[in-house]
Amino acid sequence: MSITFDNVSKKYNNDYVALDEVSFVIKPNEFVSIVGPSGAGKTTLLRMLLAEERPTHGRVLLHDIDIHLLSGKDINFVRRKIGAVFQDFRLLPHKNVYENIAFAMEAAGRPDEEIESDVPHVLELVDLGSKIWNFPHELSGGEKQRVAIARAIVNQPDIIIADEPTGNLDPVNTYDIVQILKKINNLGTTVILTTHNKGVIDSIGRRVITIQDGRIVRDDMTGKYIL
């Protein structure tokens, strides 16, 4: 599923411009990093893809569907096709690891047998099989992020959005998370990653879109972190 940002602008309170006529296309199975200083508009961009925010102008297309013209019900379907991972993990605190992942599958209307077989499998994929019955508060940051990734990929989405997923992690965990994202990409999923971490970008060696003050200033196919 290709992603198209077509001349997208976002203004807050009519004067603060978060995004200014941003246009780009992400082809299926790409691994794209979006970099830029804080407040450049990276998160706004991702939030629009999840239909959490509406553009002031322009269109955001998934394949050829403008997602901001969809009803709330259809947005739920789109969200099940997009797995999201955040800096602050956003796990459900009263559910254990198994239930956190199962919840995403339940939300997608998957039957019990599939949930029972897929959850342990996806946890093995992020190397967290031993913590299946733990609650989020019993996990380290790196472990929480792996649960979040497992939750994001369990419905076999077409796209993974990772908004600063390594922002709260130490270098070892950062490296692991990036490896997992690369693995997911190799299995055929589009990955969109935002980060501040120069080392992460340089180690991936894939397409990099650089945003500054709401505008795209660079778009390199095998980019480095340049600011």
Add this chain to the structure above:
Amino acid sequence: MEKIEFKTKLKRVIKAGFFNFWRSGYISFASILVMIITLSVIGGVIFIGAVLNITMAELRNKVDINVYFITTAPENDILSLKTKIETLPEVSSVEYINREQALDNFRLRHENDQITIQALEELGDNPLGAVLNIKAKEPSQYEGIANFLNEENILSSQGQKIIDKINYFENRTAIDKLSRIVNSVENLGLVTSLALVIVSIIITFNTVRLTIYISREEISVMQLVGASKNYVKGPFVATGILVGLISGLVTTILFFPICYWLGNTTQNFFIGLNVFDYYIGNFFQIAFIIIFSGVAIGAVSSFLAVRKYLKL
């Protein structure tokens, strides 16, 4: 994507609601406490209503008009007057006490009063006339009945005046006051209990809202992974229903010792109503009202509270 059955969805919602309730133990406990207070207020209102109703009915029963006849009044005339009064729409009952009964009653009342009894003996003849006790349906209707008796120039078949006196005009101020009190107590009782019920429901509502406010981040995460609105709402409503159900059960159980303890006090204080007997006698209705109120308040307040944090 496979479609799953409604039954599976329902099972998941109930399970999630139960876990939600169980794992946020302290918060659930607090909601239950607040809910118990609300349900106790609702139950209390039922009891107060019953006590008021029964007490008022008793008081009303105690009010009557006594029509005293002269000693020579013929019984036939009195009985025909009784029939006439009974046809009045305001009258609920008329009791005839003949001269002998009146004397017996008098003797009984003055059993321990030797002087009065002696005086009565010395008179030889029965000095008491027959009496009609008239009860109205409403305290406010006594005046009309009294006026009817006064205006109708009631004479015997021989054209002689047979009514000695009607005690309404002596009791009038007392009766007026009582009927005013009866009305205001009923109105006040209604307004106060309504106000109490509303206030406690609002407090419960806000408690539930706070517990869900704590979960607002969770709600947004659930939506972010693509859960539909109803699937997010469901477990919270299930938790609310569970809180209501448990609170309702605890409240009905708590009412046993409370009513037992209050039973004798109320029996002495209010006219003849033992709240414990009343509770036992009407247990199923009262328990149903309390538990149903709990479930309804829990479900509705959870439903409304979650809705506030749902986007899309």
